[in-house]
Amino acid sequence: MYNSKIIGLGHYVPENVVTNNDLSKVMDTNDAWIQERTGIKERRHVVKGDGDTTTSMGVKAAKIAIERAGIDKNDIDFIVFATLSPDYYFPGPGVLVQRDLGIKTVGALDVRNQCSGFVYAISVADQYIKTGMYKNILVIGSELHSHGLDMTTRGRAVSVIFGDGAGAAVLSREEDNTKGILSTHLHSEGQHAEELSLIAPGMGKRWVTDIIEDNDEKDESYYPYMNGQFVFKNAVVRFSEVIIEGLQKNNLQSTDIDLLVPHQANLRISQFIQKKFQLSDNQVFNNIMNYGNTTAASIPIALTEAWEAGKVKPGDLVVLAAFGSGFTWGSVIIKW
Secondary structure, three states: OOOEEEEEEEEEEOOOEEHHHHHHOOOOOHHHHHHHOOOOEEOOOOOOOOOOOOHHHHHHHHHHHHHOOOOOOOOOOHHHEEOOOOOOOOOOOOHHHHHHOOOOOOOEEOOOOHHHHHHHHHHHHHHHOOOOOOOEEEEEEEEEOOOOOOOOHHHHHHOOOOOOEEEEEEEEEEOOOOOOEEEEEEEHHHHHHHEEOOOOOOOOOHHHHHHHHHHHHHHHOOEEEEEEEHHHHHHHHHHHHHHHHHHOOOOHHHHOEEEEEEEOOOOOHHHHHHHHHOOHHHHHHOOOHHHHHHHHHHHHHHHHHHHHHHOOOOOOOOEEEEEOOOOEEEEEEEEO
């Protein structure tokens, strides 16, 4: 059995910066209200017609990760793409990445686990490498939220939170089992699925034909819905549980953590977890203030920025953790 290790990281965000004050011009909100509740100061939104899509942003992040990994694109054996905002209802973006990067006809898998998508995708890639089936796997998390948000006062509770962007990692085989990804831990609790969801279009509730036939401008089923307080309360519990689970699996303590990179859902959640585990500011990396919640892209963007800033060093214990829609949550324990 092998371990897998991250050998290359990259990220891409659109150039268009949208501040809280910008949002206050299109909806009844303000900078103080948004920062107090989320910690967000600004986010990136694609500009319609500029060519940025979920796939193209993922491709840009992937090119950087592959270059930093020091391998050729055709050394990639498999692609795992995590997103809730694919370019098309089908096919998924994994195959579009394979096409746009000009990679040989390797397999491509799409992961639809929203905020925990990158953690799930890393876990999938890790299993393939552990068994020896693949040597190098490209893992991408990319989201284009801005085109699907209700940018009015009606949608402000959700729409102020989300931003666009992409992050990517190249995982490769590691023969030293004391290095690389030590373990991954995944969970779900589907009984709360509708508490953070986007119902339409979907075969189960409202399909495209229903929306067109009704032509109801008050229909909110194709905008994201979030029961904010309920999600927050569950998130802080599940974040803690899954981090502890990962540490215990590897006979580690919270004092062993060199860097925690949480999913960037809400700065208040990250601060709660930081306080619970008695971690210093240098031990937790947050960038939600700059990008908002980029869902499946948030951890790879944050991990890339942390690595670029020299906060991830050989021998460090790095913990990734996420909670989101589904409800799904998970953690990854890495010895860098």
